[in-house]
Amino acid sequence: MKKIELSVIPGDGIGKEVVPEAIRVLDTVANIHGGLKFNNIEYPWSSQYYVEHGKMMPDNALDLLSQSDAIFLGAIGDPALVKDHISLGGLLLKIRREFEQVINVRPAKLLKGMVSPLSNPKDFDMIIVRENSEGEYSSSGGRVHNGIDEIVVQNAVFTKKGVSRVMEYAFELARKRSGHLTSATKSNGIVHSMPFWDEVLSEISQKYSDVQMQNIHIDALSAFFITKPQTMDVVVASNLFGDILSDIGGAIMGSIGIAPAANINLNGKYPSMFEPVHGSAPDIYGKGIANPIGQIWTAKMMLDHLGEEELGALVLEAIEDTLHAGIKTPDIGGKSTMTEVTDTIISNIEEKAKSGVLNSVTN
Numbered sequence: 322m323k324k325i326e327l328s329v330i331p332g333d334g335i336g337k338e339v340v341p342e343a344i345r346v347l348d349t350v351a352n353i354h355g356g357l358k359f360n361n362i363e364y365p366w367s368s369q370y371y372v373e374h375g376k377m378m379p380d381n382a383l384d385l386l387s388q389s390d391a392i393f394l395g396a397i398g399d400p401a402l403v404k405d406h407i408s409l410g411g412l413l414l415k416i417r418r419e420f421e422q423v424i425n426v427r428p429a430k431l432l433k434g435m436v437s438p439l440s441n442p443k444d445f446d447m448i449i450v451r452e453n454s455e456g457e458y459s460s461s462g463g464r465v466h467n468g469i470d471e472i473v474v475q476n477a478v479f480t481k482k483g484v485s486r487v488m489e490y491a492f493e494l495a496r497k498r499s500g501h502l503t504s505a506t507k508s509n510g511i512v513h514s515m516p517f518w519d520e521v522l523s524e525i526s527q528k529y530s531d532v533q534m535q536n537i538h539i540d541a542l543s544a545f546f547i548t549k550p551q552t553m554d555v556v557v558a559s560n561l562f563g564d565i566l567s568d569i570g571g572a573i574m575g576s577i578g579i580a581p582a583a584n585i586n587l588n589g590k591y592p593s594m595f596e597p598v599h600g601s602a603p604d605i606y607g608k609g610i611a612n613p614i615g616q617i618w619t620a621k622m623m624l625d626h627l628g629e630e631e632l633g634a635l636v637l638e639a640i641e642d643t644l645h646a647g648i649k650t651p652d653i654g655g656k657s658t659m660t661e662v663t664d665t666i667i668s669n670i671e672e673k674a675k676s677g678v679l680n681s682v683t684n
């Protein structure tokens with residue numbers, strides 16, 4: 322029996338709704354497999370936890386999490402209770418940094434059965450590779466003086482190690498896919514870090530002469546995500562640019578509620594963390610209409626990461642069949658509830674398994 326020790330942090334808002342839905346899907350595929358089991362430990366760390374304890378997580382949180390094979394997270398943020406920079410900084414960003422989850426992989430592709438807000442979306446299929454440990458998400462800086470004299474400095478930190486690492490990862494991925502890499506720059510306006518970004522890109526590209534590479538300013542690239550997303554394959558970007566591009570990626574798929582993500586630890590010292598692109602969506606929390614697909618597709622990425630690609634493929638097929646049948650939450654034009662969508666995904670998985678799709682894994 323392959324046992325996966327899974328740390329589960331539902332977090333805030335709809336994280337608390339969609340995480341249990343994705344866990345139902347994980348348990349379904351584990352049952353079908355027969356030789357796989359998830360041992361889940363759930364942690365209540367959240368903005369509510371902060372209100373009660375004065376911190377987002379207990380002092381031994383990272384020790385506890387480090388025991389697990391993977392971390393499955395919903396979303397963090399409840400601005401009515403805790404300021405966002407405190408809540409995200411004390412949990413999400415802390416785990417990403419301390420566990421050296423230096424790459425954030427965020428696919429965006431047109432799923433069967435989805436309607437894109439683009440009138441002619443073509444068949445796009447891209448992966449955003451976001452630098453996840455430094456860049457614009459930095460605690461370096463400060464505030465001095467008060468009132469009209471107040472001065473604020475927010476530094477962006479780019480290291481040779483960090484930038485080279487994310488580019489190597491992206492080039493390798495591009496080589497495995499179509500052999501095409503797009504980089505997001507802004508060296509015409511950000512005069513230190515982005516020319517450096519361009520230089521490292523050019524240096525690393527020497528090793529990958531088989532990969533076709535283009536380097537586009539983030540403003541134009543954002544527009545191209547709308548006008549010609551089918552021309553993108555692997556897109557490498559700094560922390561903030563990758564963050565924004567991945568919400569655009571979600572939007573052109575039809576909703577950020579379906580966009581998945583994986584925070585990858587490359588050196589094997591700590592677990593990786595799987596959480597969808599979207600946040601805690603306070604505007605729809607408690608209504609039972611959150612789209613569970615972002616969290617479930619994220620579970621598929623986790624299955625792939627754990628070496629269960631066949632189960633991962635099964636989950637994505639079941640998602641697409643569900644969409645194709647019109648079982649959709651309101652954010653993508655449907656009338657179904659979150660639970661109905663998950664139930665349909667699960668019955669699609671079970672049906673496919675019955676019809677023998679999974680012979681090779683159930684043996």
Ligand SMILES: NC(=O)C1=CN([C@@H]2O[C@H](COP(=O)(O)OP(=O)(O)OC[C@H]3O[C@@H](n4cnc5c(N)ncnc54)[C@H](O)[C@@H]3O)[C@@H](O)[C@H]2O)C=CC1
Pocket residue numbers: 335395396397398399400405409413577578579596597598599600601602603604605610611612613615652
């Ligand atoms: N990784 C994380 O944990 C993230 C946390 N946040 C936090 O989440 C809170 C809300 O942030 P927002 O900027 O509003 O971003 P958001 O992603 O939570 O929501 C943006 C819009 O998308 C909709 N939406 C998001 N996920 C959905 C889903 N699964 N199904 C249907 N609709 C969905 C929401 O209803 C809202 O209209 C804030 O506290 C923010 O800091 C935001 C982004 C990422």
Ligand SMILES: CC(=O)C(=O)O
Pocket residue numbers: 409564598
């Ligand atoms: C914080 C946030 O929006 C993200 O990491 O995607």
Ligand SMILES: [K+]
Pocket residue numbers: 394395396397596597598599600
């Ligand atoms: K999230």
Ligand SMILES: [Mn+2]
Pocket residue numbers: 564565568598
């Ligand atoms: Mn984001």
